[in-house]
Structures are given as C-alpha cells and as structure tokens.
Amino acid sequence: MSTLAGKELILGVTGSIAAYKAVLLVRELTRAGARVTVCLTEHAERFVTALTFRTLSGRAVLTDLFDPQSDEAVEHVALGERAAALIVAPATANLIAKAAHGIADDFLTTVLLAARGPVLIAPAMDGGMWDHAAVQANVATLRQRGVAVLEPDTGPLASGLSGKGRLPEVDVILESLHSLLTPVRDLAGERVLVTAGPTREPIDPVRYITNRSSGKMGYRLAAAAQRRGATVTLVSGPTAIAPPPGVVVVPVESAEEMREAVLQHLRGTTIVIKAAAVADYRAKTPAATKIKGKRDLTLELTPNPDILAEVAAQRTGAFVVGFAAETDDVAKNAQAKLEAKGIELLVANDVSRAGIGFDADDNEVLLIDRWGGAEPLPRMSKGEVADAILSRVLALRKRAAQPVTR
Ligand code: PMT
Numbered sequence: 001m002s003t004l005a006g007k008e009l010i011l012g013v014t015g016s017i018a019a020y021k022a023v024l025l026v027r028e029l030t031r032a033g034a035r036v037t038v039c040l041t042e043h044a045e046r047f048v049t050a051l052t053f054r055t056l057s058g059r060a061v062l063t064d065l066f067d068p069q070s071d072e073a074v075e076h077v078a079l080g081e082r083a084a085a086l087i088v089a090p091a092t093a094n095l096i097a098k099a100a101h102g103i104a105d106d107f108l109t110t111v112l113l114a115a116r117g118p119v120l121i122a123p124a125m126d127g128g129m130w131d132h133a134a135v136q137a138n139v140a141t142l143r144q145r146g147v148a149v150l151e152p153d154t155g156p157l158a159s160g161l162s163g164k165g166r167l168p169e170v171d172v173i174l175e176s177l178h179s180l181l182t183p184v185r186d187l188a189g190e191r192v193l194v195t196a197g198p199t200r201e202p203i204d205p206v207r208y209i210t211n212r213s214s215g216k217m218g219y220r221l222a223a224a225a226q227r228r229g230a231t232v233t234l235v236s237g238p239t240a241i242a243p244p245p246g247v248v249v250v251p252v253e254s255a256e257e258m259r260e261a262v263l264q265h266l267r268g269t270t271i272v273i274k275a276a277a278v279a280d281y282r283a284k285t286p287a288a289t290k291i292k293g294k295r296d297l298t299l300e301l302t303p304n305p306d307i308l309a310e311v312a313a314q315r316t317g318a319f320v321v322g323f324a325a326e327t328d329d330v331a332k333n334a335q336a337k338l339e340a341k342g343i344e345l346l347v348a349n350d351v352s353r354a355g356i357g358f359d360a361d362d363n364e365v366l367l368i369d370r371w372g373g374a375e376p377l378p379r380m381s382k383g384e385v386a387d388a389i390l391s392r393v394l395a396l397r398k399r400a401a402q403p404v405t406r
Contacts, residue, residue, distance in 0.1 A: 003182045005033030007084040010115070012108040013053075015043020017158040018090040018124035018167035023048060025089055025170050026056045028381075032174075037062065037079065039108045041095070062107050080114025085180055088112075090124030090167045093135050099147070100138035118180040121149045122173050127163025150176055151242035168242060171361050175220060175383045176245075179227035186394060188229030193269045193318075194222045195262060195307075197237030199255045201282035203299065204291045212358040213277035215239030217323075217382050221273055222247045224386040230271070235261045237276055255279055255304035262307055266316055271393055273321040274308045275347075277358075312342040319397055321345045321389065327352040331366060331374070338368055345369045345396060347389055355379070367392055371400065 009029060013022040022038075029036050038053040039062040050061040062079075080086070088095060088108070095108070099121070104110040112119065121142065129135060130152055139149050150173065153166040168176075196218020200208040215236060222234040223244035232247045235258055243249040250265065252258045255278045266272070281301035291297065308322045320343040324334045327350065334348035348366040351357035356364045356379060364379040367389070373396070377388055 185229035195276035
C-alpha cells in the first residue's frame with residue numbers, strides 16, 4: 001500500500017504557467033489514495049480553474065480567505081494543523097518570498113503559517129529569477145527552517161529562454177513527499193553507488209554518439225536509497241535532472257569517464273546499481289577539428305569497456321545490480337546477460353514499448369537473480385520501481401547470508 005494512502009494533504013498552487021502540471025500531481029496523489037485539498041492563489045486561477053481541481057480531488061477548492069460561503073475559509077488553522085504535509089507546486093518567487101518572511105495575505109500563505117506537518121516547495125520561475133540573490137536568500141531561509149525546497153529542473157522555459165527554473169517532474173515531487181512522510185531507514189549504514197543517464201562519445205569537437213536515456217531511472221534509485229538512509233554516490237552521464245538532495249553527484253560524459261568514476265568510488269560500496277545506458281561503442285579516433293560536411297563519412301567504432309562486468313569481476317563484496325535494455329526475447333536475453341556479467345541481480349526492461357523504459361516516467365521490469373528467482377513487476381512509476389529494486393536487494397542479500405538447510 002502506498003505511504004500516501006489515507007493521508008490528508010494540502011496542495012497550494014501559485015500563478016505560474018507550470019500550474020497545469022499541478023493537475024497531474026493531484027491525479028497522482030489521489031491515485032495513491034491521498035485526500036487532497038487544493039488551495040489556489042488568485043494568480044493561479046488565471047492559469048487553471050478551480051473546477052478542474054475540484055473534479056480531480058473530489059473536494060472544495062480553497063481560494064478566498066474571506067469567502068463567507070466556505071467553512072474551510074474560517075478553518076485555515078485547523079486545516080493546516082491536520083494536514084500530514086503541505087506541498088506548494090508550482091511555487092513562484094513571490095510565494096517563496098512571502099513564505100520566507102511570514103507574510104500571510106491570502107489563503108495559501110495563511111495556511112503555510114498554520115501548517116504543523118512537513119512543507120515541500122517545488123519552485124517554477126524564469127532562470128534569471130531563480131538565480132537572483134533575493135530568491136536564493138529566501139530559499140536558504142526556508143531550508144534553514146526545515147522546509148524542503150526542491151531544485152528546479154533545467155530546460156526550456158516559458159520565456160523562450162533555456163535555463164534552471166522548470167517545475168521538477170511530478171515523479172520527483174512525489175518521491176520527495178514520500179521521503180518527508182516515510183521514515184523507513186532500512187538502508188542506513190549502506191554505501192550505494194548508482195550510475196544513471198546516457199554517455200556521450202565524441203566524434204569530433206562538436207558531435208557525439210549517445211542514446212535516449214534521460215537518467216530518470218537512476219536518479220529515482222539514488223533518491224530512494226538516500227531517503228531510506230544510505231550514503232549515495234550517483235555517477236551521472238549528461239541529463240537535465242536536478243541532483244537529488246543529499247546525494248553526491250559525480251558528473252561524467254563518456255563511458256571511459258564513467259568507468260574511471262565508478263572504479264574510483266567502488267571502495268567501501270556495499271551496493272552497486274548500474275542503471276546507466278552506457279554507449280557500447282565509441283569513435284576509434286575522434287577528429288581533433290570539426291569534420292567538414294558534404295561527403296560520405298565512414299566512422300570506425302571500437303567497443304567501450306564493460307563497466308558492469310569489470311565491477312562484478314573485482315569481487316569487492318558489493319551486491320551488484322545491472323540493468324538490461326532489451327527489445328526482444330526480454331527474459332531469455334536478460335538471463336544470458338545476468339550470467340555473462342556475473343552479477344547478483346538484473347533488472348530487465350523492454351525499451352521498445354511506449355510509456356516505459358527510455359525517457360518515460362513509468363517502467364515495467366523483470367527482476368532476475370543469480371539464485372534462480374524471477375519476478376515480473378507490473379507497470380509503476382520509476383520511483384516505485386526504485387523502491388521495489390532496493391527492497392529486493394535487501395531481501396536477496398539476507399537470504400544469501402542464511403545457511404542453506406536441507
Ligand atoms: O534513463 P531513463 O530514460 O530513465 O531510462 C532507463 C533505462 C532504459 C536507461 C534503464 O532502465 C536501463 O535499461 N538501463 C540500462 C541500459 C543499458 O545500457 O542496457 P544494456 O543492456 O546495454 O547494458 C546492460 C548493463 O551493462 C547495464 O547495467 C549497463 O549499465 C551496463 N553496461 C553496458 C555497457 C557497457 N559498456 N558498460 C556497462 O556497464
């Protein structure tokens with residue numbers, strides 16, 4: 001059962017173009033069994049209607065502190081006190097400033113002062129605004145006070161510019177909410193090394209070979225392991241995802257850089273999880289200057305080192321988990337990969353299917369282990385898949401440690 005089942009939550013929505021994504025968030029929260037009261041600021045109502053949220057949450061939407069028709073309006077203190085958590089997504093620079101300074105001039109900011117449970121703020125604004133010293137000072141004030149303020153994502157912004165300011169993905173907000181509400185620390189004392197994202201293999205100074213990995217699967221694994229108490233290092237190829245709070249991120253580009261970083265951080269690691277989509281090949285001799293166009297070009301490729309197999313061969317005592325990106329004969333190919341790489345657990349996904357695998361928010365995986373176990377998991381969010389993998393690792397390790405009784 002989801003940790004959100006039956007939880008009373010307040011979701012504050014402020015006036016940002018990203019307000020439409022709050023609709024998806026309400027859908028996911030209610031799907032997980034949470035009871036969500038949505039609170040819209042006056043400016044949020046210009047982007048999304050209260051009706052949409054009322055329909056999805058099945059509850060009255062709070063907008064006006066002085067609405068004489070609304071019982072909740074006079075109950076803002078009780079509402080704040082009863083909520084298991086208060087989430088603001090998207091949160092504008094204006095809301096963040098008001099929250100940092102204790103200003104309570106509308107329903108949402110008043111409930112923020114009344115809230116007794118954890119508060120999670122997911123910012124969305126233009127990149128220049130996020131970087132402004134005033135915004136950064138307000139964010140620091142809130143964090144010092146124990147408010148969880150997520151880092152915005154990087155990418156195209158509503159202004160037409162590109163930068164850091166996008167609302168973090170719904171899955172990331174959910175993951176952070178879980179970590180605020182779930183005090184499970186079953187990975188305390190573990191040192192987890194996760195790889196994520198694609199690698200880039202240069203052809204010349206301006207071009208490279210890569211693949212469709214977004215890094216979502218690996219980042220969810222790192223965040224879930226950190227939430228469950230592990231010390232986590234995330235070796236990441238290039239992605240647009242904000243680093244999970246509390247995780248040490250080691251950015252790399254090529255497979256060779258990834259290999260070096262993984263081997264460097266292997267000592268003392270108890271669990272290695274290789275979710276990265278490492279390019280199997282690289283250009284044998286990348287050109288030193290830009291290759292000119294308008295002629296046929298033959299690229300000579302050479303295989304990259306198999307990092308996973310190398311890690312397993314080192315027999316450091318770490319529990320090694322690999323992934324298999326397959327497009328056909330998933331179970332058969334995955335079994336062969338498990339044996340060829342000499343690892344403990346393999347997570348196989350069919351990357352030819354829409355809605356799962358590369359760059360999707362969900363995944364559907366088959367877990368096969370060296371002790372002969374095979375467990376297909378239904379389609380679920382990558383955050384949930386991450387938790388299921390980590391639980392499986394703990395269960396398998398415990399079982400492997402027990403003496404065999406005949
Ligand atoms: O990043 P997302 O968009 O969220 O997508 C998730 C994912 C599809 C990338 C992920 O679920 C996944 O399947 N990751 C493994 C991708 C892959 O490279 O699979 P593979 O079957 O080619 O490799 C098998 C394993 O060996 C992987 O653990 C891989 O990290 C590792 N490997 C592969 C090649 C190589 N040279 N070195 C390696 O360590």
